[in-house]
Amino acid sequence: MNADYMMTQWDDYELIDSGEGEKLERFGKYILKRPEPQALWRRSMPLQQWNQMCQGAFRREGRIEDMGEWTRSGNMPDRWNVAFDYGNMKLKFRLGLTAFKHVGIFPEQSSNWRFIYDSVCRLKQEKEEVQVLNLFAYTGGASLAACAGGAAVTHVDSVKQVVTWARENMELSGLKDIRWIVEDAMKFVKREVRRGKKYDGLILDPPAYGRGTDGERWVLEKNIDEMLHECVKLLSDKGFLVLNLYSMGLSPMLARTLAQEAFGNRGEYQFGELFALDRFGKSMPMGVYCRFFRI
Numbered sequence: 001m002n003a004d005y006m007m008t009q010w011d012d013y014e015l016i017d018s019g020e021g022e023k024l025e026r027f028g029k030y031i032l033k034r035p036e037p038q039a040l041w042r043r044s045m046p047l048q049q050w051n052q053m054c055q056g057a058f059r060r061e062g063r064i065e066d067m068g069e070w071t072r073s074g075n076m077p078d079r080w081n082v083a084f085d086y087g088n089m090k091l092k093f094r095l096g097l098t099a100f101k102h103v104g105i106f107p108e109q110s111s112n113w114r115f116i117y118d119s120v121c122r123l124k125q126e127k128e129e130v131q132v133l134n135l136f137a138y139t140g141g142a143s144l145a146a147c148a149g150g151a152a153v154t155h156v157d158s159v160k161q162v163v164t165w166a167r168e169n170m171e172l173s174g175l176k177d178i179r180w181i182v183e184d185a186m187k188f189v190k191r192e193v194r195r196g197k198k199y200d201g202l203i204l205d206p207p208a209y210g211r212g213t214d215g216e217r218w219v220l221e222k223n224i225d226e227m228l229h230e231c232v233k234l235l236s237d238k239g240f241l242v243l244n245l246y247s248m249g250l251s252p253m254l255a256r257t258l259a260q261e262a263f264g265n266r267g268e269y270q271f272g273e274l275f276a277l278d279r280f281g282k283s284m285p286m287g288v289y290c291r292f293f294r295i
Contacts, residue, residue, distance in 0.1 A: 012082035013107040015276040017050065018284050019043035024050050027095055027103060028082040033057040034101050036284070044280035058101045070097045081172065084110060084141075089117050089148040092172040093139070094165065104139050104165065108274040108286035109205070112242050113145035115270075116203065119240040119293055120149030123200050126238070132201035133192075133234065135185040135227075136210070140166030140178070142203045142242070147175045151201065156181040156188050158212045184212025186227060193233045200236045204228075205244040220245070228262035235263070238294050244274075246287040255290035267292040 014026040020043050023036040033054045043050070051057070055076040060068040076097075082105070084091045091113070095104045116132075123130045132146040133154045139162055143155040147170070157163050160182045170178050181188060185206070204227070210218035228243075235241065241263060245255050256271035271290040275283045 010084050010107075010110060012084065013110075015278045015284055016053070017043055017045050017280065018278050018282055020047075022050075023278075023284065024054060025107075027105075027107075028080055030055045030076060030080060032103065035060060038285055041282060044278070044282070056097060058097075060101075067099060068101060069099065072097070084113070086110075086114050086117060089113075089145060090173065091141070091144050091148065091169075093141070093169050094172060105141055106138075106246075106286070108276060109141050109244065111274060112203075112244060112289060112291070113141055115291055116142055116145040116201065116240075116242060117149045119201060120146050120151045122293070123238070123240075124150045127200075130201070131199045131236075132203065133199040134203040135189065135231075136204060136206045137166065138162055138205065140169050142205070143178055144169060144173050144175060146201060146203070147178055148173070152177070152179070154179045154181060154199075156183060156185055158182065158184050158210065158216075182213060184214065184216040184218075186218070186223065186230070187212065187216065189227065189230045189234065193230055197234060198236045199234050200239045201241075202231050202235055202239065203242045204231070205246075208246070224258060225262070228258055232262050235294070240291065240293040242289070242291045244287055244289050250288055252288040252290070255288050259290045259292070263292070267294040 012028045016024040018039040019041045021039055024033050031054045056070050056072040058068055058070050079096045082093050093105050120130050130151040132151040134143045135156050137143055137155045137157045143153045147153045155178050163180050163182050206220055208220045243255055243259050252271045256269055269292045273288050274286045
C-alpha cells in the first residue's frame with residue numbers, strides 16, 4: 001500500500017514555516033531556525049519575522065554540510081525536555097543544540113513510533129515476550145516506543161554519546177531494561193545471525209554515511225541490500241519491519257523494493273514519504289519509509 005504519511009500532530013512540535021533552504025520549528029517552548037536543503041520554495045513569512053520569533057538559529061561552517069554553530073537568544077537553554085503521548089505511551093526526550101544541527105529527535109518519526117507501539121501491543125496478545133532490535137538507533141525514540149508497548153528492546157548504535165543520550169530518554173520516560181549495545185550495526189547483526197537469534201520486530205534508520213566503533217565504513221547505497229538480507233535471518237515468522245531512509249533522492253518505491261526483495265511478499269507493505277505541513281499548508285518531505293507486519 002503506497003501512502004504518504006503526514007507527521008503525527010503533537011503538542012511539543014510544530015513546523016511553523018519553511019522555504020529558501022531553511023525551516024522554522026517549535027520544539028516545546030523554543031523556536032529554532034535550521035537549514036533544510038529540500039525547502040526549495042519561498043518563505044511564507046519574511047525573514048525578519050523568522051529572526052524575531054526564533055530563540056536559536058543554526059549556521060553552517062566550512063564545507064561539511066551539517067557542521068556549524070548555533071546563535072541563540074538569552075533565554076535559550078543548552079538542554080530542555082519535550083513529551084510525546086499516544087494512547088498509554090508517554091515518552092519524554094531531552095533535547096540539546098548539537099554541532100550537527102540536530103537537537104536529539106526527528107519528529108517525523110512519530111508516525112513510526114505509533115506503528116511500532118501498536119505492532120508490539122498486537123504481538124503481546126499472542127506471546128509473552130516480544131523481542132525488538134533497533135539498529136542505527138540514535139537517541140532511541142523507536143526503542144522507547146517498543147519498550148512502552150512491552151517489548152524487550154535491544155538498541156544498537158556505534159556512537160557511545162548518543163547511546164548515553166538514549167538512556168537518559170528512557171529514564172525520563174519512566175521506562176527500564178533496554179539493552180544498550182555500542183557497536184557497528186552490520187557486525188552486530190552478523191553475530192546475532194551466527195547465534196541463531198530471532199527478533200519479533202526490526203527497526204532500521206540508517207544514515208547515508210557512517211563509521212562503526214572500529215572505523216567500519218557504512219555507505220547506504222553499497223551496504224543497505226546486504227544489511228536487509230542479513231536481517232531476514234533474524235525476523236521471526238510473525239514479526240514486523242520498519243525501514244526509514246532520509247538521504248535525498250531515495251524514493252518510497254526504492255525502499256519498498258529493497259525490503260520486499262529481501263523479505264518477500266508476506267504481509268501488507270506500507271510505504272511512502274513522511275512529511276509535515278507548515279502553518280501555510282506547504283508540505284515538507286522528511287524521509288521515506290517502508291514497513292510491514294508479517295501474517
